[in-house]
Amino acid sequence: MPRFAANLTTLFTEMPMLDRFAAAAEAGFEGVEILFPYDIAAPELYRASVASGMEIVLINAPPPNWAGGPRGFAAVPGLEERFRRDFERSLRVAQVLRARHIHIMAGRAEGAEAHATFVANLAWATERAPHASLTIEPINRTDVPGYFLADYDLAIDIIDRIAAPNLGLQLDTYHAQAITGDMLACWRKVAPLVRHIQIAGSPGRHEPDHGDLDHPALFEALDDWGYRGWVSAEYAPARTTQGGLGWLARARATATRPA
Ligand SMILES: O=C(O)[C@H](O)C(=O)CO
């Protein structure tokens, strides 16, 4: 069974951010991720993670705006300075939080210039922070119209082109289903490049056991493959966070059942 993390930007939002760490631990998660941890002083977040015994698995590079804000700048021509400034900030925060991965968002852009900008910015970032693990994540354009990185072949090509050991793929099952129509086949195709996974049901982006996706089959496939990374729950609870955690209990029970 993979190790499960809770996305504290989307789960346990019934309570203040600093209380969500302990709630996630109590619910059976082993780690957490926070998309934009820039509203609370990093040392406070780090203390909460230590107190709850929860590793911070991933943060996003700024912008620090989740609700309606831009979805990054890495592929946006003309905003290279902004990208670099934001990236430096995420490095400082990731260092305080001891965060394992930094997700770099491409932003809304298109065309050859956007492609060149994305590659150049990522190449710069991988050299600037050789110690940091960086990810890029294809995101579907129905939810985020105009998002540059909305294609797995493109992501594979860019990662291959940059060929940096600290750059890998973030696979989100909800986006993978929306983009390819077959989340499991997508996993099989991109597995060697994947260093972080996020899960949600599809359609709806609620709990992983809502909708059509076979997440138990994915968890088995991850074990068969020998996936060593985290699987993070990034969804909008259909009702309450606690009330929708049956999928986690079942995954843990399956894993601990004697043979
Ligand atoms: O939307 C997602 O799936 C991403 O993981 C993200 O980082 C925020 O847009």
Ligand SMILES: [Mg+2]
């Ligand atoms: Mg995601």
